[in-house]
Amino acid sequence: SNNKIQVELDESSGVAMMKFKSPPVNSLSLEFLTEFSISLEKLENNRACRGVILTSAVPKIFSSGLDITEMCGKSMEHYTEFWRAVQEMWLRLYGSNMVTVAAVNGSSPAGGCLMALSCDYRIMAENPKFSIGLNEAQLGIVAPFWFKDTFVNVVGHRVAERSLQLGSLHPAPEAHKLGLVDELVPEEKLMEKAAAVMAQWLALPDHARQLTKTMMRKAVLDRLVAHREEDIKNFISFVSKESIQKSLRMYMEMLKKRKS
Ligand code: CO8
Numbered sequence: 569s570n571n572k573i574q575v576e577l578d579e580s581s582g583v584a585m586m587k588f589k590s591p592p593v594n595s596l597s598l599e600f601l602t603e604f605s606i607s608l609e610k611l612e613n614n615r616a617c618r619g620v621i622l623t624s625a626v627p628k629i630f631s632s633g634l635d636i637t638e639m640c641g642k643s644m645e646h647y648t649e650f651w652r653a654v655q656e657m658w659l660r661l662y663g664s665n666m667v668t669v670a671a672v673n674g675s676s677p678a679g680g681c682l683m684a685l686s687c688d689y690r691i692m693a694e695n696p697k698f699s700i701g702l703n704e705a706q707l708g709i710v711a712p713f714w715f716k717d718t719f720v721n722v723v724g725h726r727v728a729e730r731s732l733q734l735g736s737l738h739p740a741p742e743a744h745k746l747g748l749v750d751e752l753v754p755e756e757k758l759m760e761k762a763a764a765v766m767a768q769w770l771a772l773p774d775h776a777r778q779l780t781k782t783m784m785r786k787a788v789l790d791r792l793v794a795h796r797e798e799d800i801k802n803f804i805s806f807v808s809k810e811s812i813q814k815s816l817r818m819y820m821e822m823l824k825k826r827k828s
Contacts, residue, residue: 572600574625575607582618583766584611589625593632596679598646600635601653608660618774619667619766622687623759624674628698633678636707639807640816651803654679655714655796662686662718663789665778667769671762673755676700677737678711684749685718688769688781691761694752696739701748705735708815709806712799717788723747 572590577583586607588594596604611617624630638650661668661683668687676684681700684690692698702719704711711719711732720728727746731738743749753761769777792799806812 572597572603573607575611577611577614577617579616581763581767582616582770583763584617584620586611586620586622587625588623588631591626593629594624594626594680595632595635596654596657596683597635598638598650598653601650601657605653605656605660608664612660612664612666617666619669619770620664621669621671621759621762621766622683623671623762627674629674629680630670630672630676630698630700631680631683632675633680633682636816636820640813640820644804644808647804647807648800651800655792655799658682658686658714658718659789659792662785663782665774665781667766667777669762669766669769671758672698672700672749673758674698675737677703678707681748682715682718685722689751689765690749691751691753691758691765692740692743692749693755693758694740694744695755696741699737699739700743701735701737702732703735703737705733706737707735707819709812712803714788714792714799717791721785721788 572588574587574589576585590600594600608620611620634654639647670684670687670690672684672690672692674693675698677700681702684700692700702711702715716728716732719732723731723746731746738746738748740749740752744752751761
């Protein structure tokens with residue numbers, strides 16, 4: 569791994585910071601996802617670490633979600649390896665025994681939103697230019713069932729139903745109203761607030777909190793574990809369709825045009 573993620577553990581508080589540093593947009597490439605899972609596993613196995621704060625070192629962007637180039641014109645083997653890495657990231661993060669707080673300091677579409685949703689608590693910079701949501705439908709693709717389950721578990725069925733069908737990207741104030749993020753703070757207060765929230769969660773004994781977290785999340789985690797190979801097959805057959813390849817290419821073109 570070559571440091572797409574900076575990890576710093578403060579042994580006195582037991583809190584680690586994972587800072588995404590993969591410019592320009594912290595897209596979740598195979599390399600990024602692999603490094604993320606390895607780093608998180610190391611922290612999970614480190615008894616000195618009880619909590620993790622996820623944030624970005626790239627200005628204005630938390631994460632742009634899955635790296636679209638990993639899903640375009642690649643081999644079956646590559647799609648398999650990539651999708652397994654996406655699953656692994658989510659299984660480890662959603663299933664983490666540690667307290668996880670997302671300090672969302674920029675835009676966070678799709679896979680970026682999934683990472684934030686997988687944490688125990690989300691704080692977002694109160695900038696209406698930053699938006700968050702599962703916008704897959706806008707790309708002509710469908711969020712997998714476990715993305716959807718994670719979303720439903722945060723915002724409830726009705727909000728998820730509407731937001732997922734429309735592929736909405738919600739500006740921070742709206743995301744807060746919907747419960748997609750728990751709190752908004754001025755950007756310069758974000759890390760201070762994340763540390764304070766973390767301290768509040770860590771004031772409880774780990775054991776009871778961990779068992780409670782497992783009780784809340786186990787059914788959704790088990791569903792993917794039970795259907796992991798099937799989920800990979802679904803991804804491959806979906807992403808290999810010429811119509812889907814075309815949608816993804818058009819979306820990438822749209823991103824480039826929008827710039828000029
Ligand atoms: N993957 C790959 N490249 C990306 C991505 C991405 N997700 N996002 C942006 N880029 C590229 C751009 O194409 C651009 O490249 P270049 O410089 O070569 O033109 C570069 O990164 C910088 O991007 P922008 O100029 O757009 O930067 P801005 O600061 O203006 O905007 C945003 C940043 C808001 C992040 C914007 O780039 C954006 O909206 N990106 C797209 C985000 C998105 O829709 N992601 C969805 C990915 S799909 C997913 O995560 C889940 C799919 C699961 C289902 C799969 C079933 C098939």
